[in-house]
Amino acid sequence: xxxxxxxxxxxxxxxxxxxxxxxxxxxxxxxxxxxxxxxxxxxxxxxxxxxxxxxxxxxxxxxxxxxxxxxxxxxxxxxxxxxxxxxxxxxxxxxxxxxxxxxxxxxxxxxxxxxxxxxxxxxxxxxxxxxxxxxxxxxxxxxxx
Amino acid sequence: xxxxxxxxxxxxxxxxxxxxxxxxxxxxxxxxxxxxxxxxxxxxxxxxxxxxxxxxxxxxxxxxxxxxxxxxxxxxxxxxxxxxxxxxxxxxxxxxxxxxxxxxxxxxxxxxxxxxxxxxxxxxxxxxxxxxxxxxxxxxxxxxx
DNA sequence: ACGAATTAATCAGTGCACTGAGTATTTCTC
DNA sequence: GAGAAATACTCAGTGCACTGATTAATTCGT
Numbered sequence: 001x002x003x004x005x006x007x008x009x010x011x012x013x014x015x016x017x018x019x020x021x022x023x024x025x026x027x028x029x030x031x032x033x034x035x036x037x038x039x040x041x042x043x044x045x046x047x048x049x050x051x052x053x054x055x056x057x058x059x060x061x062x063x064x065x066x067x068x069x070x071x072x073x074x075x076x077x078x079x080x081x082x083x084x085x086x087x088x089x090x091x092x093x094x095x096x097x098x099x100x101x102x103x104x105x106x107x108x109x110x111x112x113x114x115x116x117x118x119x120x121x122x123x124x125x126x127x128x129x130x131x132x133x134x135x136x137x138x139x140x141x142x143x144x145x
Numbered sequence: 146x147x148x149x150x151x152x153x154x155x156x157x158x159x160x161x162x163x164x165x166x167x168x169x170x171x172x173x174x175x176x177x178x179x180x181x182x183x184x185x186x187x188x189x190x191x192x193x194x195x196x197x198x199x200x201x202x203x204x205x206x207x208x209x210x211x212x213x214x215x216x217x218x219x220x221x222x223x224x225x226x227x228x229x230x231x232x233x234x235x236x237x238x239x240x241x242x243x244x245x246x247x248x249x250x251x252x253x254x255x256x257x258x259x260x261x262x263x264x265x266x267x268x269x270x271x272x273x274x275x276x277x278x279x280x281x282x283x284x285x286x287x288x289x290x
Numbered sequence: 291a292c293g294a295a296t297t298a299a300t301c302a303g304t305g306c307a308c309t310g311a312g313t314a315t316t317t318c319t320c
Numbered sequence: 321g322a323g324a325a326a327t328a329c330t331c332a333g334t335g336c337a338c339t340g341a342t343t344a345a346t347t348c349g350t
Contacts (some may be wrong), residue, residue, distance in 0.1 A: 003191035011166040020285030021156040038175040046148035089328040100244040132274040140165030234298040
């Protein structure tokens with residue numbers, strides 16, 4: 001059996017896309033704060049005082065990964081994590097002052113970066129790309145939600 | 146500054162897409178052999194006796210990552226790695242008998258899986274998605290080749 | 291032919307991401 | 321109200337992926 005053309009394999013392309021993205025992120029947005037970390041900060045701007053489980057649903061990361069990512073943000077003083085006195089199983093999360101400042105700074109940079117990243121496409125193609133990826137990802141997450 | 150809509154961020158979507166893919170891969174293709182490992186096997190079917198550097202260009206993985214992935218495949222007896230007697234810096238790689246058999250088996254499964262993964266899209270949309278991702282990834286890899 | 295530059299691989303370190311097992315706490319059921 | 325079930329988190333283990341530093345081998349320039 002002959003070799004396969006990997007450029008027709010969505011998984012391979014997805015990996016390359018993500019890789020390329022995280023490289024550009026490091027150059028244009030931040031070397032310390034990664035894209036998943038930004039996703040967490042962003043979710044906490046929108047919904048403060050949520051627990052890790054809710055957070056993990058929001059950013060589509062699993063419970064263990066969230067714990068790691070949050071731990072790093074706590075270590076850097078960007079996020080505060082306290083046991084919920086009402087329910088001793090939950091960690092309640094919120095941004096610190098500095099976390100809020102940091103998020104604000106990154107928002108403008110990510111916008112700039114996204115423009116550069118998608119620059120090879122026409123505006124309509126950019127929208128198509130985002131829409132198609134979202135549909136496939138949504139459907140696949142649906143399969144084993 | 147308000148929170149951002151992550152569904153307009155290509156990096157976030159790319160991560161979700163890749164995640165969803167690797168989950169489905171585990172269910173439909175193989176639990177032991179990951180998608181990057183398959184990419185390596187596939188490259189060695191196409192080009193036997195290449196070194197790790199050439200391989201890393203082919204599958205778009207960096208030199209360190211390739212070393213890890215290849216080491217796992219060697220450990221499982223799917224790939225053979227020997228020092229090039231002509232050039233003592235290189236490791237020459239090739240598939241073992243079993244590696245070849247294993248690749249053959251996975252080729253049919255990946256085809257089936259790709260159909261399921263992309264099923265939520267029309268055929269023309271599937272092609273569009275692959276083409277657009279490839280263009281963005283190519284361009285970004287170009288930036289820092 | 292000899293030292294310098296280049297090239298290939300490895301190693302240490304960090305971070306993302308998952309599974310499966312284990313712990314603690316709350317809630318549900320009788 | 322006590323035991324069972326469910327929930328939230330943590331921990332250990334594995335794999336992918338990168339950078340920067342190191343080591344070893346070849347090639348290039350003079």
